[in-house]
Amino acid sequence: MSLSISKVKSLLFSLLIATSMHVSADEKCDVELGHGLIITDSVIRILDNGQTRVQINNDNQLLVRGRWVKLDDQETLVLQEYAKGIRDTVPELVNLATDGVNLGLSAIEQVVEGMSDNNPEVLKTQLQYVERALMDKFKRGEDFYFIAPQSLSKIDDFFTKEISGKIHSAVHGSLGAILVSVGDAFKSREGNIESRFSDMGQRMEIISKEIDKSLQQKAYQLEEKANEYCECLNSLDNTEKRLQDIVPSLAAFDLVQIRS
Structure with a gap:
């Protein structure tokens, strides 16, 4: 069975939609992080314009x-509760965000590799833009987590608009090079163009189904976590206010901001 160019584009678009729908939950917290955060095993740093303003060592x-604040035992317990609230919430958010996008990027690469013997340079360049946009908001390494100041109630907008738009550009920017490659193969008698298109469609449908399964599971995870995040973030906000009462200078670096 032959596969038309319009069918190829349709399948690519379906895959794009699937990869852009991974962050959606029925419940949303109207919460903003007023500052960036870097979290390691021993240190939490609250950032303002990329510079550390608040640092918590060993919780x-x-x-x-940069100035040490002396706390008594009771005040230290509040600090420990605050640090625990950050650690219980933020790393998991970063993991969910980065895992979802990495799945989508990997799928796009697999599709393109299945369609052409050569991976178009335009795809590599465009996917680098996607990764860079992601790392500006969420990043994790072997020993740290980073999250930028942002509205947590609009994380889905970041993925469904900005990230999906960049993936859209990457896929459609690569499509021309893919089709040229397939056409060249046909002209040089390296393969039958109809069978190549058919193979493209089969590969894309298989990958798309697998992505759908993974993303459905991820959407369910996010839905399950939504209320838990709300409770954790509200609790964290309350703890932060208690700590600000103890250390008034912390109010200038208010991290959790509840809008509702």
């Missing part, structure tokens, strides 16, 4: 603007 030592 029990506080520095504000």
Whole structure:
């Protein structure tokens, strides 16, 4: 069975939609992170314009603007509760965000590799833009997590608009090079163009189904976590206010901001 160019484009678009729908939950928290965060095993840093303004060492030592703040035992317990709230919430958000996008990018690469013997350079360049946009918001390494200041209630907009738009550009920018490659193969008698198109469609449909399964599971995870995030973030906001009462200078670096 032959596969038309319009069918190829349709399948690509279906795959694009699937990869862009992975962050959606019925419940949303109207919460903003007012500052960026870097979290390691021993240190939490609250950032303002890329510079560390608040640092918590080993969850029990506080520095504000580089100056150590002396706390008594009861006050240290509040600090520890605050640090625990951050650690219980933010790394998981970063993991969910980066895992979802990496799945989508990997799928796009698999589709393109299945359609052409050569991976078009335009795809590599465009996917680098996608990864860069992601890392500006969420990043994780072997020993750290990073999240930028942002509205947590609009994380889905970031993925369904900005990220999906960049993936859309990557796929459609590569499509021309893919079709040229297939046409060249046909002209040089390296293969039958109809069978190549048919193979493209089969590969894309298989991959798309697998992505759908993974993304449905991820959407379910996010839906299950939505209320838990709301409770954790509200609790974290309350703990932050208690800590600000103890250390008034922390109010200048208010991290959790509840809008509702």
